[in-house]
Each structure stands twice: as structure tokens, then as C-alpha cells.
Amino acid sequence: MSAPLVPLPALAEAALARVRSLETLEAAYAAWLELRLAHGAQRLRWREEAQRLEEQGAFLVGAVRAAAPAPGAQAEALTRLDTFAREAEAKLQQARARLMGEQQAAEEVHRAADAELRAALLARAERYLAQAPPRLHLMPRRVGGGRSVLHLARVTDDAAVLLLRLFTGALPTRYGFLHDEATEQAGLEPAPLYAEEGVGEEETRPDAAALEARLRRGAPFLPVRGFLPLFVSRVDGSEALFRFRQRGPVLEAEVADDGAFRAVLTREEAERCTGRLLRLQLEGRLALEVEVG
Template identity: 55%
Template sequence: MSETTQGGMVKHAGASEGVSPDAALARLRALETLESGYEAWLELQVEHAASRLRFREERERLEQQGSFLLGAVRAAGLTPSSGAEPALVTPPAAPGDFLRDAEDKLTQARDALARRETESEAKHAEAFAEIRATLKDRVQRYLSASRPSLTLLLRRVGTERAILHLERVSGDTPVLLCFLFAARIPSRYGFLLDDATEDVSLPPAPLYADAGVAADEVRPDAVGLESRVRGAGEVVPLKGFLPVFVSRPSGGEDFFRLLQRGVVLEVEVADGTAFRNVLSREESERFAGHLLRLKLEGRIGLDIEVG
């Protein structure tokens, strides 16, 4: 339903005043778990998208109303019919006055909408910042209270090569390991075990279209993926893997990833624009040594099994 206001403006009964992120923040503050925090984050993202859509639709309605009223004024003419007796014709309202009044009301409606949109964006930005800060704080507290446990499985391939697996981890552990390995929180709670793909002819993408990653940027090569992980802010939109940077004796770092493969995480190393899962003896020993250092520092629990 709609109603016409004085001056010809059309007011839609269903027009929204914007949505509030208060419900998402209430969920965040009610429970102290990582999963509930990520649920609040997702809820806020959905609310934010809906809010932006409503504001866009309302702007389009205002533009349509303005165009319609201008066309109606031009079509009306607002002049006496030819041949009519002047004394018998009621003087019409001045076309300019009517049009100016309608334009003024349209401008006021646009300005009010812009103010509401600015306020909504600011409130959502504050809520997003609070959620990210809260999740980061929880991750750090969890890591200080307990160590993620890993089991490294070594499979020899001849005498000089090896394949490394880690037993699959679940629950909060992938989020904790992401922060431990990359100093960033993932954009989604269940990122590591997510093997969904939008194209069954392709393997799952290594990135979500989150945190500034466009939908056509979710499948970078190894070089692009490393650049994306290193260049991320406090949130990294990983999907199906964990990044690990391991120092080289000659300087610099190698980019390893722990790729989710069924019941294990397979260790792969970036080699040019691709990844390979068969590691040299030096690479496998260096990766295992990196995890061992983390264990000796008290940051993870680690068991190593040689098959």
C-alpha cells in the first residue's frame, strides 16, 4: 500500500528505516564461545546486506517518483482549454510553484534517506569492529589457556622424498591454528572442513568471497594465494586449508598449506604457481622442525608418527 502526501510525493507504507545490528551483538555478548561469535558475525552480515538493499530500493523509488512527477507536470500543461470563456475558467495553479514544491519535498526525502543510510553504515561498522575484536580476544584467551594438539604422520616416498599428513582437526581448533600460524582470524568458523564447490568440475576454491575478495578472485594460483594471505588485514577468508610459513636456512620463507583431504590434512608446498604434496627430505624435515619448535615453545601439542 502507499499514500500520497501533500505536494504529490508518494510514501510507501513498507519503506524501511534500516535494520539494527543490536540483535547480532546481543548474541555475541550472551555466549562466550567462538562458534556463537561467528554466528553473530554471520547474522550481522546478513542484516547489513538486507539494509543496503532496502536503502538502494528506496533511492530508486525516489528517483522514479521524481521522474514521474516531472513528466506529469509537463503532460498536464496546466493551461485553460482553447475556446473556453475566461470568466468561467478557474485560474490554474502556477506550474512552476507545483513543480518547485514537489522538487523540494523530493530533495528533503533524499536528504533524510542519506542521513539514515550514513547512520546505519556507521552503526554496522562499529558492530563489525566489536565482533572482530571480540573474536580475536577470545582466540588469544583460548590459546593461552590450552594448546591445540596435532599429530604429524610421515609417509616415505623412496629415500629422499616424503608425504606429510596431519590428523584432521575440528571444532575451535582450526580457528585457533589459523591465528597461531597466520596471526589472523578466518572469516568463517567452519572454513577448514568446507569442501563445497560452485562447479563440480573444479576442486573447492581456496578462498571465500569475503573480506574484500571478489567472487571472481576466489581461485588464485599459489603465488596469488600467498600474496592474499600475507596481505590480509585482521581477517583472512581461507577455505579448506591452513597456511603455514616456514623459514628457509638461506633466508625468507616457504609457503606451506595444510589442505583438507578427507580424514587428514595433507601438507603441500608452493612451487612456482602451483602446490605439490611430495616434499623433499629437506622440506619435510624443515616443516616438522617448525611444528616441533612450536611445541617446545608451549604453543601446540605434537605427536609424530613415522609410517
């Protein structure tokens, strides 16, 4: 017999209580992640329980068929077998109905709690941005031939959340996303997307074009990992996708180019990327220090 299902409503209320009592981004993200993990575990248990009931139903059908009296058996035996089958089926139907009712009620609780947590994160990030713009230290490096690489000094997890909001208008789905180096297979770099918010397991490693298309959807939460995206205007008015990717102690700028990303930038690309950051500073939304010399 399976263990009792996880009480999702109680977990949802506990997560909301934590967010209401603690004002940090980290606490809010921890509560949201806990709720999502509990919801995923609960859904798995529901599927297991539904499968168990289906297997019981199939077993009873087979048992009744095997117990069927031989032709010419007394009517009383047939009646008893029919009564047993109907009672067993009624119990299974009741169990299925209870499971469905529990699932529907818990899903409603989860949807409400998830919406409140998302709203709290968005409001909290906006307050943080208004109170203290994130600080960046930009380090241009010449590599010859009129080309450059751009590095940003490592930022905190709080700053990473706020920078993603500033650069894209969205929030990450995970606190600590920028410094997450976990990978599903040794030898592979971490996937740039988490398998959540509509991203399937097979979609976590898109090429540059597919990644740009997803970033442009305008979703309020982005399942990005290991980088900060930034759209930068070109001379012709179109936009190029840059990303600042975690590289040890620095974030290295890369530009989307023919389905991939490259870190060695032309002079114009480096200037325009730097100019985009400077514009945010002039607007009072970013505190930028550019290393010179």
C-alpha cells in the same frame, strides 16, 4: 511499495548481546556472520529504495513535461503545474534526505558493532590459545625417491580457528572455514578465498603467488577457505608457503611451487615443515604428536 527496511541497529544490539552472554568461538562467529548478512541485506534495500526514488523523480519530470499547457495557455494553468512540480520535488528531496540520514546512522551503528565483535573474537582466541594449545597429529608418509607427503589428522572447527591464528597471526572470517566444501559450480573445487574483506568475486581463485601476496598483507582477518597456511623458512632464509588442505579425513600439506601447489614434498621440504610445527611445540604453543613407524 517496498517492504520496511531491516532495523540494523536492533540486529546489531542483538548480536552484541549474544557475544557478551556466550563465551564460545562458534557463538561469536555466528553473531558476526548474522550481522554481516543483515548489513549486506540492508545495503541492498537502501540501493533499491534510492533507485525507486530516482525512478519516481524521472517519472514526475516526464509527467510534468507531458502535462505542459499548449503555447498561449492561461497563466493560472502554468502556475498550478509549476506548484505541483515544486511540491513533488520537495517531497522527493525529503524522502532522499530521510533515507540518507537513516543510512548514515545505521552505518555508524554497524561499524561500532563490527569493531566490537572483531575485538571480542581476537581476545577470545587469545584466551583459548593461552589456556589450551591446539593438538595436532602429524602423519609423514614416504612415497619413494626420497619424497614424502605430510598429513594431519582432521581437527575441530575451534582448533582450525586457533591454528590459523597461531600460524598467521590472523583469524578466519568464517567459523567452519576449514571444512567448508561449498562451491559455486558443480565440478569445481571450493574456492580458497571468500569474497569478503576486500576480495572480489573474481579474486576468490588466485594462483599460489597471488594467494601468498594476500596472506602476507598482515590483515587481522583472512577470508580463507578449506586450508591452513603456514610459512616455513628455507635454508637461504626466505620463506616458503605451505598449506594444509582439507582432504577428506586428513589435512594434506602442499607447498607453493611456480604458481601452483604440490603435495609431494622433497625430503628437505617435509623436514622443514615438520620442524616448524615442532618449534611451535617447543615454545608451548602447540601440542604436536608425530606418528613414527
